[in-house]
Amino acid sequence: MGIIYCEKDRTFTLQTKETTYQMQVDQYGFLLHLYYGKKAEGCMDYLLTYYDRGFSGNPYDAGTDRTYSMDALPQELSCYGNGDFRSASLMLENGDGSMSCDMRYKSYTIRDGKYSLPGLPAVYADNDEAQTLEIVLEDPATGVEAMLLYGVLPELDIITRSVYVRNQSSEKIYVNKVMSAELDFLYGDYDLLTFYGRHAMERNLQRVPVAHGSQMIGSVRGTSSHQYNPMMILAEKDTTEDHGGCYAMSFVYSGNFQGEVLKDQYNQTRMLLGVQEECFRYPLEAGETFYAPEVILSYTDQGMNRLSQNLHSCIRHHICRGKYKTEVRPVLVNSWEAAYFDFTGETLYNLAKEARSLGIDMLVLDDGWFGKRDDDNSGLGDWYVNEKKLGETLGGLVKRVNDLGVKFGIWIEPEMISEDSDLYREHPDWALTIPGRKPVRSRNQLVLDFSRKEVVDGIFGQISAVLDNANIEYVKWDMNRSLMDVFSVMTKDQGRVMYDYVLGLYDFLDRMVNRYPDLLIEGCSGGGGRFDAGMLYYTPQIWCSDNSDAIDRLRIQYGTSFGYPVSAMGAHVSAVPNHQTGRITPLHTRGVVAMSGTFGYELDLLKLTEEEKDEVRSQIGEFRKYAPLIQNGRYYRLTDPFKSEVCAWEIVGNSQEEVLLNVVMEEIHGNMTVNYVQLRGLDESALYKDQTTGRIYSGAALMHGGMPLPAEFGEYRAYQYHFVRE
Template sequence: MGIVYSKSDRTFTIQTKNTTYQMQVDPYGFLLHLYYGKKTDGSCMDYLLTYYDRGFSGNPFDAGDDRTYSMDALPQEYPSYGTGDYRSTALIVENADGSTACDLRYRSHHIFNGKYKIPGLPAVYADETESQTLEIVMEDAVTGVEVTLQYGVLPDYDVITRSEKIVYRGEGKICIRKAQSACLDFVQGKYDLLTFYGRHAMERTMQREPVTHGSHVIGSVRGTSSHQYNPMMILADENTTDQYGNCYAMSFVYSGNFKGETLKDQFGQTRALMGLQDEMFSYPLAEGETFYTPEVLLTFSGSGMNLLSQNLHRCIRQHICRGKYKESVRPVLVNSWEASYFDFDGDTLYELAKEAKHAGIDMLVLDDGWFGKRDDDNSGLGDWFVNEKKLGGTLGDLIKKINDLGVKFGIWVEPEMISEDSDLYREHPDWALTIPGRNPVHARNQLVLDFSRKEVVDHIFDQICKVLDQGNIEYVKWDMNRSLMDVFSRGTEDQGRVMYDYVLGLYDFLERIVTRYPDLLIEGCSGGGGRFDAGMMYYTPQIWCSDNTDALDRLQIQYGTSFGYPVSAVGSHVSAVPNHQTGRITSLHTRGVVAMAGTFGYELNLGKLSEEEKQEIRLQVEEYRKFAPLIQTGLYYRLSDPAREEYAAWAFVSEDQKEVLLNVVLQEIHGNMTVNYVKLQGLKCSAIYRDTETGKSYNGAALMEAGIPMPVEMGEFKAYQMHLTAEE
């Protein structure tokens, strides 16, 4: 395993545990993609390249009279505009003379142990024994544009990462108009594309469709990765399922505007690209300046999409998430939002904390409304000082009272936002993203602070630190409740850089927070799932999955989320019924089973529950704690598609296959109901698994091949959990 350069045929071969990735420097210095897929012996596969005289496909000058050589047909590692490739390319550069062309040729390479880092950006981290890096330097000899292609390899995870370092060594100034981070070119094959679309309160719905001629584009221009499209996509052979077949994933480690594109070209070849959104993007580089593209995670599975997801889950959980909580069991919390919204004071919070203690819940989280002039969502953002009149005392006193109960304390913030009705806006109106001479577009009656400017980030950072220093705050919910518009910064003349620099400012803020408060657990949030991406997980090891807490809707939301992200990163709570988003009524048991496919907590007023419900919650919390290590670190298996079947089923299986937690929710009930059989996955065929509740034993192969029947009971939305252990 590792990275091998063959001088004789000028190939680079990357070997992981189960995959091979190969590319070649051709006689003209172009870097061509040869293969990515199931592991081979690493021998040169340039025989896959074909050359024909194709009409209207131009030829590089170097090729002379050879009309069979065209970049419009050859598979490439990092295609750039200006070489004769008319497909969507990874890089477009506007040069100092106004021309648009970049002809990248191989210059050198470097292989070393360990994983490259990207200044100011989140990325996979790994030590020298776990990873290797390949750097390939490409250059345009005419303009002085130099692009270093970076490949990070985690062999045991079957993960390869991609990023680029772009340096300008010419005179004057160039503009990067498009910069994708990864390109996959396939010379043949019939593929389906899986993408994950949605809206606020209904995120990451899986869509699967054939890759056809023309481009399928997903992306965001909202300043965040967005509720509407997630920055992760899967390319799969047309017959691939969760259990069988070849598939590839591309996941963008970035939290701002992005673009993912898949296309079939005129010759039936498939190209997939992932990287920065080129709309609203024009990044200037003067002589000697450097630009970094954010990272893309690549992984391949030859055994279906469950294994593909598990590759991503492991990598994100162990090599993107950081800090005290990256793999440890998180505290069970109750959030004050759906319990009281803005209508609370110190006494009601203390009573909620007492109820939490009685229920065995670890933490109370104080949500929106504790600061400035903030009794609704129309004012106060930017004024990060405690409203002691509302709390009836200092924040420190409230925290101490709650801690004295044996309950931890957390707090909500929304640092990137500003209300026009705030002291900060009255003092610094230019700190908001607005266009001079135009009235701003409102959303939630708030504006966005210009985090591309260091002085703005520094001021808000200082204010938030003053809050966090007031007491033993162990958790922060970091919210972001609108999309960017009116993107204009007073801090630069180059407005095409602002969207990217905004995200760098956000990451700088977060990096300083996690450095100053290393034991602080931060949960990311953007109206729920509007910034649910691997980039945020570098700073916030869990993210509020969706503002929609309805158990039935969450089945689909969490199903789509599972394709790319580990359960340990999924913020999921039990909320009140009728549900505040849908009005639907589901049992407390069903809500608990669904919420256990995440970090687990509560979003309701515990004081309004009956004694029977409180007792059920106490037992639920005990049950979750018993299973939490398996849920957070076990292998996750999708056992059904809840959008297509009467039931939703998933399982957690320990890496040693000795422990299983099966979860099933019946979504439909009919007269004279048929029986649903759920087939498990990931078990040891020869093992005998015992149900720890009933004592009944089952053969592993039988559970996977024949399944297990679900009870037929009266009533809607019944849920079941079965805990199985392998007998020695």
């Protein structure tokens, strides 16, 4: 199928539809990386060269051969302490305190299907869709093993990678660093694409040349973070959206991470992605195993649009699970920007009535429904309904709303605790704090120690009691601060707490998914602070950003699209002036931007004019018409909103039968010049009919001639063109 072992050359070759990945066990038992790129045949070990490299050590096995050095050879799992002075994938602290490991080949297994990881999210696939390669390496001096896992999904041009570390020695050891994936390139001049940001302005694209030394991104915040996304791209210099070679790494993990690209003294490039080594020192007693999270790899020589589509397809069909994996999501209105903390059951019921009249499917009750919670200074951890504030039970309110024909959802923040809460007064030790030190507050709240099972059990019991007593069909899971004061009273090895915290989070989410299989969960961390493939395994959509300004969202959603599908992006129409920027944009424009996401509303419907209500009804009708295409089609970036006065993107049906072209004018000038947008991904020989004007165009004309855009007065105008093949 996709994995071939050649005994003669001792090579492992992973073949996908359009790519080849090859490695070799050499004469000393080192597992060397030979090639990853466009599909190729034959043994590629001729690419390796051997010279006497000054100050590059030689393994003892090589005897007097000074031409053999791990400091210059491409590897699958580089180790600290075996002569490679570059950033390593694996760093172990042995029972005697030494910092060294030297992993050599021991055995392999090939089997149908895709491996899974205990307690961790991972790509899944049927036995006829994927194969797994397991390669066991061993340190002869200690007996410690590293098992490399490769999952191959040939039709998607996807390869996944993970690592187990097994302590087969007789003493306790520490894993001080483990990178889940490593790519070594013998040559090449590359650019590195990363996605930086801040709260309310996430995933801005940065493209910089790979220079000598290390370029690093990462997070020590306990989440994947607003500041850097755990996905990066290595691209050849001339690579564009539609042409050129590029590689992607995407981390299936939601906690601290580290991504690094370095160019060494010999102009070789190494790309690494895994758990953040800072504040990480994971103990392994004799016989114990550490499981590293998974990385998704993909390569194409057809540009970054194709690379993104590979990742989109993998995440949409092999990461996301459950009822809403491919199903169109309900159109919802969230109460936050409509009411903030100021609501009653009756005001919510009136909002639901208005929602029903406009064709909205669901009302979501945001923060403030529980405990003593009239602002963000108290109540977190007390997950019981504030019936005095609602004026009724939550179950009663939900039933009244359901009787209108409107679904109901709620907001929760299970990982947090307020010092002013019943839970904190009863269990102050459940919060992450360092004995003898005052904690660092953020948003006036602390973080619960989810590395402890009893804490996860306690909060899960509270949340499930709420969900069991009302017909809740949607949950927005929020997380509104970074981790600090990371100390658990339950362990002496504090270097494991950050990692175990994420395992506790995944355990909680897995219980929710299994107990409530029809529940739609939306991930959130101050918007896009935990937007990663790991969360999407449990929550098929994530609130893309707390910034709902349509023009800022063009850039946020553009950057997000490099690694994640439209179906994963929580996007809503909000009020103007926008609550984050003060900007005023047309309602139509806000709708067009939000449609390239899960689509919904974040405003007070009762304050809309009759004209605006008619436009909302029209928007919802348009969205329902386009939703299957938006959810499952192929996404193309047509312009760069950071550089162009036009932001244009396109979604094409998988059989090229229809296309939705979306355009927003970011700038307007006097005596405006005409902009032309060239479409992508159509059948050049087919004819396409504009569903608004009735005009017919050839696919070749739309792709190579393009569409002229109106030069109209007015800021931030938006246009949608829907073409269907004749």
